[in-house]
Amino acid sequence: MYFWQGRKAGQDEKGASAIEAVKVSDRHGNAPQIRVTQGKEPTHFCALFGGTMIVHAGGVRGRFDKGDTSDGACAAL
Numbered sequence: 323m324y325f326w327q328g329r330k331a332g333q334d335e336k337g338a339s340a341i342e343a344v345k346v347s348d349r350h351g352n353a354p355q356i357r358v359t360q361g362k363e364p365t366h367f368c369a370l371f372g373g374t375m376i377v378h379a380g381g382v383r384g385r386f387d388k389g390d391t392s393d394g395a396c397a398a399l
Contacts, residue, residue: 324355324357324367324370325339325342327339327358360377
């Protein structure tokens, strides 16, 4: 199971996504979790989206950060 994190994700967002990945994994028979970081997406991850993954800017100000947004996309295969 993959979970993707934007390059500008704060520590609280990264922690929350990891916690949620564990919860989902537990519900589905302890599937292994694979963290994918924006800009370092492996080819096989991008292939899951037909070679195109669009990331919209967004986010919420975190308690530990001043808040920032992420945008980007997988390179076309």
